[in-house]
Amino acid sequence: MKTGLEVKELTIDVHTPRGTLTAVSEISFDIAPGETLCLVGESGSGKTIASKAIMRLTDYENGRIAGGHIRLGGQSIESLPDHLVRDLRGRRIAMIFQEPMAAFDPVFTIGSQIVETMRAHRREKKSVLQQEGVELLRRVGIPEPELRMKQYPGELSGGMLQRAMIAMALSGGPELLIADEPTTALDVTVQAQILELLDELKESLGMSILLITHDLGVAAQMADRIVVLYAGRVAEQGPAAEVLTAPRHPYTIGLLNSALTQDIRRGERLRAIEGSPPGLADMPGGCRFHPRCAYASPRCRESVPPLSDQGPGRLAACWHADEAAAGAAAASFAAAVQPEVPQLQAELPDTGTNRESSSILLEAQNLKKHYPIGGGWGHQKRVIHAVDGVSLSIAEGETFGLVGESGSGKSTLGRLLLQLESQTEGRVLYKGEELSPQGSRRWRETRRDLQIIHQDPYGTVDPRWNIGEIIAEPLGVHTKLTAAERRGRVGELLEQVGLQSSWQDRYPHEFSGGQRQRIGIARAIAVNPRFILADEAVSALDVSVQAQIVNLLQDLQRQLGLTSLFIAHGLQVVRHISNRIGVMYLGKLVEVAPSEELFRHPAHPYTRALLSSIPGSPQAGNETFTAKGEIPSPINPPAGCRFHTRCPIATDLCRQAEPAFVSVGSEHTAACHYPL
Amino acid sequence: MKHSAAAAKTSGRLRRIRKAGLDKAPYGAQHRTSGTRLRFGSADVLTGVAGIAVSFLVLCALIPGWIAPYSPTEMNTAAILQAPSVLHLLGTDYFGRDVFSLIVYGTRDSLLIGICSVLVGVLIGGTLGSLAGYVGGKLDTVLMRLMDVLLTVPGILLALTIAAALGPGLRNIVLAIAISSVPGYARVMRGQIMAIRRRGYIFASRAIGARPSSILIRHVLPNSAAPLLVMATLGLGSSILAGAGLSFLGLGVLKEIPDWGALLSQGRGYLTVAWWICTFPGLAITLFVLSVNLIGDRWRDAVDPKRKGKV
Incomplete structure (x- = not known):
C-alpha cells in the first residue's frame, strides 16, 4: 500500500486572459515514504504549480491537468471526483506555505x-479536538500551547505562526507534507x-516531505533527493549529494556557480548565468535553457532533450551532459559560460589597511530613531526603538x-545616514560636516552625492514613465543638461549597466526583475555620486540574476571609486561585496569587523548564531551555538545586553549591564561581556 | 503577470476581451483564438458606434435646426399625444410638439449642464482632494471635515439650496450641481493621492532630491487621475439628471425649449397614456452617458503605458 507519491509526465495548462499556456510540461518524480524531495528552481520554473497540482488545487486557479498521472499510495489523484479529493487534502496530503x-x-x-481543520475530516467532540490541538502545538515546539490556542494570528510572531501552520498540517496525520518555500519569509x-x-x-512520523525552494543551501541541508526544474521542465534529478557536488546539467552547474558560498573568494567575480528565466508566454523551442547555455548547439535549438539515465538514480535532460559534467569537474566551466569576461581577480583592498590615513566620508554619531506609536484616546504612548545609539564611520x-534580522533597524539606519529620515538624536557627518535637515536647499544639493539603490525594482519606478525619463530624473534635478545631452548620458548609463542604449523609450513593465534592478542602478549612478546606499538591492532577485547584479555592482564600484553601504539579510552576499561588516541587533550595532575576520572569528554570540544558521554552511546542523526563539x-x-534573552552564554551581568564595545582584534570590535 | 491580472479585474470585460484578441495566438489554443478574434472586432465596433453617437449629439447641440424636422415651439394641435409614427418619429407631446425635435433642441443645454458642472466639480474637488492628501496634517483635517459637512446634505438638496439662493439660470445651475458633487471627487482624489504618495517611486524621487511640487505634478497626479476620470464620465449622467430635477422645480433654465431633464419630468405625468414623451429623452441621456463611458475607457487604455508596450 505505502508506495509514496508518484508523479508521471505531469503536464499542466493554465488558462489566462491571453489564452492557454503550458506551465509545466511532462515532469516526473516520485517520493518514497520517509523521504525528503526538494523541487529547486527559480521564479517561473513551475515548482509551485506542480505542487499545487498534487493536491488538485490548480482546479481553483484556472489550471488544468492536461496529461500525466499523480498517484498517492497507488491511488490516482488526477481524475478523482471532487469530494474524494477534498477528503485527501489535509488528511493524506498537507501543505504549508511561504507566508504564515x-x-x-x-x-x-x-x-x-x-480544530476546524480536524473537524473537516472526522466527527469528534470539540473538547477532545481542542486537547489534541494543544498537544500538536506542544509537539511543534510552541511554548504555552494552551494560551496560544486562544490567541489570534496577529499576536504571534512569524516563526510561531509557521510552527502553528505545521501543527495544523500534522493534524490529519498526512503521508505527504508539501512545504512551499516554508522559510523564505523568515529570518535566518x-x-x-x-x-x-x-x-x-x-x-x-515517517512522512514524506516535498520541499519547494529556490535556495540551494536549504536543499543541501534538507533533501535526500533533488529535482531541478527549469521553465516548466525537469532539468536534472538525483540524490542530493551527487546533484550538488557533481551536477550534469548546465543549468544546475550555473545555479551552483551563482550561489554564494564560503569557498568563493571575496570580491571575485561570480560565474553568473546570463539572461533571465523565460516567461510562460515566450518559451524558447528545443531545450528551454539553450539561449542561456554555453554548450548550446543547433541540436539544442531544434529538439527537446529527453531525461536520460546518467548513472544510478540520476537523470538529466541535456544533449551535452557528459561535456558539461566534465567541464564542471574540471572547474573550467566559468570560462566556458562567459568566455568574453576575463577572470577578474583584482583585489579589493581587504579591510581598511589604510583606513586611518584615508578620510572618513560618512560618519554617524550616537544615532537614534524612535517612532512614537499609539497615544490616541486613552492609549498609552509607546515608542519603537528602531535605531538606538549607533555610531559608525565609513x-x-x-x-x-550591514547585516541583521528583520526588525534590527538596518534599513532605518541606512535612511538616517542619508538623512531621508530625521533622527531623534545624534548626528550624521558627511565629509566632516553635519548633513542639513531634510528639505532645505543644502540638503537637496547633497542628494547629488548620496544616492540609493532600492530593494524593490518594481515599486520604485513610476509605471507611467519610460526608462529614459526614469534614469534622467536625477539629471534633471541636479544638472542643466539639454534634452539631447540627457538622452546621450542615459544611453551611456544604460550601456554601462549592461542594457541597450536604444531602450530608452520602453516602459518598466517590459523588463524583467534583473533588468529593472539594472535600471535602478543606472539611475543611482547618473549624477556621479560619491556614496551609494544599496538597501537589500539583490534580495528580491532570482539566484542566477542575483549573481549578475552583484558582479555589476562590484565592477561599478571599482570603476567609479564609489563608497557604499550595503544592507542585506543574506550574509554571504554581504561578505562577498563588503570590506567591513557591521552586525545589528534590535537597533544596536553589536559587532564590527573586516568581513573575512568576521566570518572566521565571530566575537559576538549573535554573529556566531547567525553564521551557524546559514543553511548548507559547514557549521549548520552540528553547531550547538544557535539563537533561541x-x-x-x-x-x-x-x-x-539586548541579546541576552536568546544568548546561550548569558549571565546575570548580561541581564543587568549593557556591554560596551571592546576591541577583540585589529579593527574588530564587539559589544559583549564575554566575547568569543 | 500580477499587474495584468489586477488591471484586468478593474478594467472590466471589454478590455479583457480586446487584450485577448490583440495577443499573439499562444500555442495549443487555436480554438480559443478564433473565438476571441470575433469579440475583439465587436469591442472595436462598439467604440466606433459610441463615437458616432457622441458626434451626432454634439452636432445636435451645435446645429439643431439642420437636424430637427420641426421647430421645437411649433404646437400642432391636430396631433396631440400621438404615438411614434412616420410623421413624428418619436411621437408628439401634450402640446402637439414633435418629441424628436424637442430632444434635438434640448441637447445643447443638457450637454452644457452635464459637461460644465462635471468639469467645475472635478476641478474644485480634485484640487481640494489633492491638497488634503498631499499636504496632510491640519489642512487635511479641516478640508475633509468641511467635505463631510457637505456630504451630510443629500446632493440634490444641496444643489437645490444653492440654486434657490443664486436664482435660476444656466450658470447658477451648473455651479449648484458642481458644488454638490465636489465632496465625492475630493474624497476619491484624496484617497488616491494618499495611496500613491506611499509608493516606492515617490520615495525614490524624494531620495534624489526632487522638489515636492515637481513630485506632485510629475509623479503623484498622473498616477492618481484614473479613478477620477472614471467617476467624471459617470458623473455626466447624474449631472444631467440633477439639472433635470432642478428644472422640474422651476430652478433650472427657464426657456421655452426644455432640456432633456425638463422633458423627462414634464412627460412623467403622461407616462400611462404617452410613454414616448419621457422614454426617449431618457434614452438620449443613457446613450450619451454610455457612449462617453465607452470612449473614456478606451482612452484610458490608450494612455496607460502598461498596455502600450505589450505585444
Whole structure:
C-alpha cells in the first residue's frame, strides 16, 4: 500500500486572459515514504504549480491537468471526483506555505482554525479536538500551547505562526507534507529552527516531505533527493549529494556557480548565468535553457532533450551532459559560460589597511530613531526603538556591509545616514560636516552625492514613465543638461549597466526583475555620486540574476571609486561585496569587523548564531551555538545586553549591564561581556 | 503577470476581451483564438458606434435646426399625444410638439449642464482632494471635515439650496450641481493621492532630491487621475439628471425649449397614456452617458503605458 507519491509526465495548462499556456510540461518524480524531495528552481520554473497540482488545487486557479498521472499510495489523484479529493487534502496530503501571516485567517483564533481543520475530516467532540490541538502545538515546539490556542494570528510572531501552520498540517496525520518555500519569509535564525523541526518530524512520523525552494543551501541541508526544474521542465534529478557536488546539467552547474558560498573568494567575480528565466508566454523551442547555455548547439535549438539515465538514480535532460559534467569537474566551466569576461581577480583592498590615513566620508554619531506609536484616546504612548545609539564611520572608497534580522533597524539606519529620515538624536557627518535637515536647499544639493539603490525594482519606478525619463530624473534635478545631452548620458548609463542604449523609450513593465534592478542602478549612478546606499538591492532577485547584479555592482564600484553601504539579510552576499561588516541587533550595532575576520572569528554570540544558521554552511546542523526563539519587540527591548534573552552564554551581568564595545582584534570590535 | 491580472479585474470585460484578441495566438489554443478574434472586432465596433453617437449629439447641440424636422415651439394641435409614427418619429407631446425635435433642441443645454458642472466639480474637488492628501496634517483635517459637512446634505438638496439662493439660470445651475458633487471627487482624489504618495517611486524621487511640487505634478497626479476620470464620465449622467430635477422645480433654465431633464419630468405625468414623451429623452441621456463611458475607457487604455508596450 505505502508506495509514496508518484508523479508521471505531469503536464499542466493554465488558462489566462491571453489564452492557454503550458506551465509545466511532462515532469516526473516520485517520493518514497520517509523521504525528503526538494523541487529547486527559480521564479517561473513551475515548482509551485506542480505542487499545487498534487493536491488538485490548480482546479481553483484556472489550471488544468492536461496529461500525466499523480498517484498517492497507488491511488490516482488526477481524475478523482471532487469530494474524494477534498477528503485527501489535509488528511493524506498537507501543505504549508511561504507566508504564515497570510495563510491564517486573522479573525479566528489559532485554536479554532486548527480544530476546524480536524473537524473537516472526522466527527469528534470539540473538547477532545481542542486537547489534541494543544498537544500538536506542544509537539511543534510552541511554548504555552494552551494560551496560544486562544490567541489570534496577529499576536504571534512569524516563526510561531509557521510552527502553528505545521501543527495544523500534522493534524490529519498526512503521508505527504508539501512545504512551499516554508522559510523564505523568515529570518535566518528562525529558518534554521523550522528546518530542524521539519527534519525531526519527518524522522519521527515517517512522512514524506516535498520541499519547494529556490535556495540551494536549504536543499543541501534538507533533501535526500533533488529535482531541478527549469521553465516548466525537469532539468536534472538525483540524490542530493551527487546533484550538488557533481551536477550534469548546465543549468544546475550555473545555479551552483551563482550561489554564494564560503569557498568563493571575496570580491571575485561570480560565474553568473546570463539572461533571465523565460516567461510562460515566450518559451524558447528545443531545450528551454539553450539561449542561456554555453554548450548550446543547433541540436539544442531544434529538439527537446529527453531525461536520460546518467548513472544510478540520476537523470538529466541535456544533449551535452557528459561535456558539461566534465567541464564542471574540471572547474573550467566559468570560462566556458562567459568566455568574453576575463577572470577578474583584482583585489579589493581587504579591510581598511589604510583606513586611518584615508578620510572618513560618512560618519554617524550616537544615532537614534524612535517612532512614537499609539497615544490616541486613552492609549498609552509607546515608542519603537528602531535605531538606538549607533555610531559608525565609513571611509572613502570603502564598502560597509550591514547585516541583521528583520526588525534590527538596518534599513532605518541606512535612511538616517542619508538623512531621508530625521533622527531623534545624534548626528550624521558627511565629509566632516553635519548633513542639513531634510528639505532645505543644502540638503537637496547633497542628494547629488548620496544616492540609493532600492530593494524593490518594481515599486520604485513610476509605471507611467519610460526608462529614459526614469534614469534622467536625477539629471534633471541636479544638472542643466539639454534634452539631447540627457538622452546621450542615459544611453551611456544604460550601456554601462549592461542594457541597450536604444531602450530608452520602453516602459518598466517590459523588463524583467534583473533588468529593472539594472535600471535602478543606472539611475543611482547618473549624477556621479560619491556614496551609494544599496538597501537589500539583490534580495528580491532570482539566484542566477542575483549573481549578475552583484558582479555589476562590484565592477561599478571599482570603476567609479564609489563608497557604499550595503544592507542585506543574506550574509554571504554581504561578505562577498563588503570590506567591513557591521552586525545589528534590535537597533544596536553589536559587532564590527573586516568581513573575512568576521566570518572566521565571530566575537559576538549573535554573529556566531547567525553564521551557524546559514543553511548548507559547514557549521549548520552540528553547531550547538544557535539563537533561541525570535527577535524581541523593539517597543520594549530587553534591559542590559539586548541579546541576552536568546544568548546561550548569558549571565546575570548580561541581564543587568549593557556591554560596551571592546576591541577583540585589529579593527574588530564587539559589544559583549564575554566575547568569543 | 500580477499587474495584468489586477488591471484586468478593474478594467472590466471589454478590455479583457480586446487584450485577448490583440495577443499573439499562444500555442495549443487555436480554438480559443478564433473565438476571441470575433469579440475583439465587436469591442472595436462598439467604440466606433459610441463615437458616432457622441458626434451626432454634439452636432445636435451645435446645429439643431439642420437636424430637427420641426421647430421645437411649433404646437400642432391636430396631433396631440400621438404615438411614434412616420410623421413624428418619436411621437408628439401634450402640446402637439414633435418629441424628436424637442430632444434635438434640448441637447445643447443638457450637454452644457452635464459637461460644465462635471468639469467645475472635478476641478474644485480634485484640487481640494489633492491638497488634503498631499499636504496632510491640519489642512487635511479641516478640508475633509468641511467635505463631510457637505456630504451630510443629500446632493440634490444641496444643489437645490444653492440654486434657490443664486436664482435660476444656466450658470447658477451648473455651479449648484458642481458644488454638490465636489465632496465625492475630493474624497476619491484624496484617497488616491494618499495611496500613491506611499509608493516606492515617490520615495525614490524624494531620495534624489526632487522638489515636492515637481513630485506632485510629475509623479503623484498622473498616477492618481484614473479613478477620477472614471467617476467624471459617470458623473455626466447624474449631472444631467440633477439639472433635470432642478428644472422640474422651476430652478433650472427657464426657456421655452426644455432640456432633456425638463422633458423627462414634464412627460412623467403622461407616462400611462404617452410613454414616448419621457422614454426617449431618457434614452438620449443613457446613450450619451454610455457612449462617453465607452470612449473614456478606451482612452484610458490608450494612455496607460502598461498596455502600450505589450505585444
